[in-house]
Amino acid sequence: NAGVMQNPRHLVRRRGQEARLRCSPMKGHSHVYWYRQLPEEGLKFMVYLQKENIIDESGMPKERFSAEFPKEGPSILRIQQVVRGDSAAYFCASSPLGDTGELFFGEGSRLTVL
Amino acid sequence: KQEVTQIPAALSVPEGENLVLNCSFTDSAIYNLQWFRQDPGKGLTSLLLIQSSQREQTSGRLNASLDKSSGRSTLYIAASQPGDSATYLCAAGGYGQNFVFGPGTRLSVLP
Numbered sequence: 001n002a003g004v005m006q007n008p009r010h011l012v013r014r015r016g017q018e019a020r021l022r023c024s025p026m027k028g029h030s031h032v033y034w035y036r037q038l039p040e041e042g043l044k045f046m047v048y049l050q051k052e053n054i055i056d057e058s059g060m061p062k063e064r065f066s067a068e069f070p071k072e073g074p075s076i077l078r079i080q081q082v083v084r085g086d087s088a089a090y091f092c093a094s095s096p097l098g099d100t101g102e103l104f105f106g107e108g109s110r111l112t113v114l
Numbered sequence: 115k116q117e118v119t120q121i122p123a124a125l126s127v128p129e130g131e132n133l134v135l136n137c138s139f140t141d142s143a144i145y146n147l148q149w150f151r152q153d154p155g156k157g158l159t160s161l162l163l164i165q166s167s168q169r170e171q172t173s174g175r176l177n178a179s180l181d182k183s184s185g186r187s188t189l190y191i192a193a194s195q196p197g198d199s200a201t202y203l204c205a206a207g208g209y210g211q212n213f214v215f216g217p218g219t220r221l222s223v224l225p
Contacts, residue, residue, distance in 0.1 A: 035213060042217040043158075043203065056212050091157060093213075101146050101207050105158040 002027070004094050005074075006106035014114050019079040019086070021109045025094030032075045033093045033103065034067060043091065049075060082113045116141045118171050120216035128224050129195055135189040135219045137204035142182045144206045148213070149178050149189050151200040156204065162189070194223045 005024040013019050025032050034046040045059040049069035060067065064082075069075040079086055089110045093103040117140045127133055137147070146165045150158040162171045162178040164187065169177040177190040186205055201220045207213040 035215075043182040043205075045134055045212045045214065048212045059212070067138075070206040101206065102160065102163045103148060103158075103207070104160060105150070 003022050004106035005091075006109050007112050008108050008109060009107060011110070012112045015083055016081050018109055021077040021079075021090050021092075021111070022074040023090075023092030023094075023106060024074040025078070025103050026104055027051050029096050029104070031095040032069050033095070033106035034075075035093065037089045037091060037108075039088075045097060046077070046090075050082050059107075074083045079111070082111070084113045087111055087113045101107055116144075116206055116208075116214040118204060118214050118216040120202075120204060122186040122219060122221050124222075125219065126224065128195060129194060131194050131223075132190070132192050133221075135191070135202050135221070136218055137187040137189070139185045139187075139206040140212070141206075142185050142200040143208065144182065145208045145209075146206075147178075147180050147187045148205045148207065149176075149187075150203045150205065152203060152218070161202075171198050191221075196223050196225045198223050203208055 007022050020047050031067045034051045037043050047060050047067045048056040053069050063082045067079045089108045091108045093105045119138045121136045148163045149161040152158050164171045164180040175192040180187045199222050201218040203215055203218045205213040205215045
């Protein structure tokens with residue numbers, strides 16, 4: 001059973017470009033969480049999704065950021081018109097449908113904005 | 115709003131020592147409490163999950179306890195080794211809600 005897969009592992013963008021980060025949850029998991037980690041800082045919650053639904057997006061910046069988890073395919077975190085402050089590690093975690101709620105993390109996608 | 119803190123922020127110990135890492139949370143209405151380790155430049159590895167109905171969990175040299183009424187969890191590491199050097203994070207979760215992370219404790223175990 002493969003773990004949570006994130007790609008790309010490293011992404012470089014120039015200011016104003018778009019960044020798309022993908023997350024494939026563990027097999028059988030229908031809950032996906034996105035977190036951001038700035039250098040030397042803790043993990044900050046961004047968004048919680050289930051298949052085709054956004055459950056909690058209270059941590060998402062109001063502009064330029066969006067997330068989806070379609071019926072088929074990976075979850076995608078999209079950042080439009082990136083700025084240098086978006087440089088960070090973006091982590092995806094998945095959890096099984098059920099009541100254990102245990103989180104399993106991917107290796108992260110590291111975004112660098114030039 | 116749930117807030118999670120961890121003490122100490124950093125810890126340096128000689129190899130072989132037993133140590134305790136602390137995690138506090140403000141809202142006791144949690145469903146579970148999960149401990150992770152993170153190595154530099156890597157993702158998070160799950161260490162232990164304690165559900166709200168449990169008091170503790172053990173895995174090898176690690177033991178985690180949970181006291182919901184006081185809003186605290188501790189991670190006990192026995193006979194520490196240099197390979198234990200990492201940042202340890204705790205996260206408080208409610209079913210169907212997002213998990214709130216503490217800032218972490220950076221552990222260095224010196225050979």
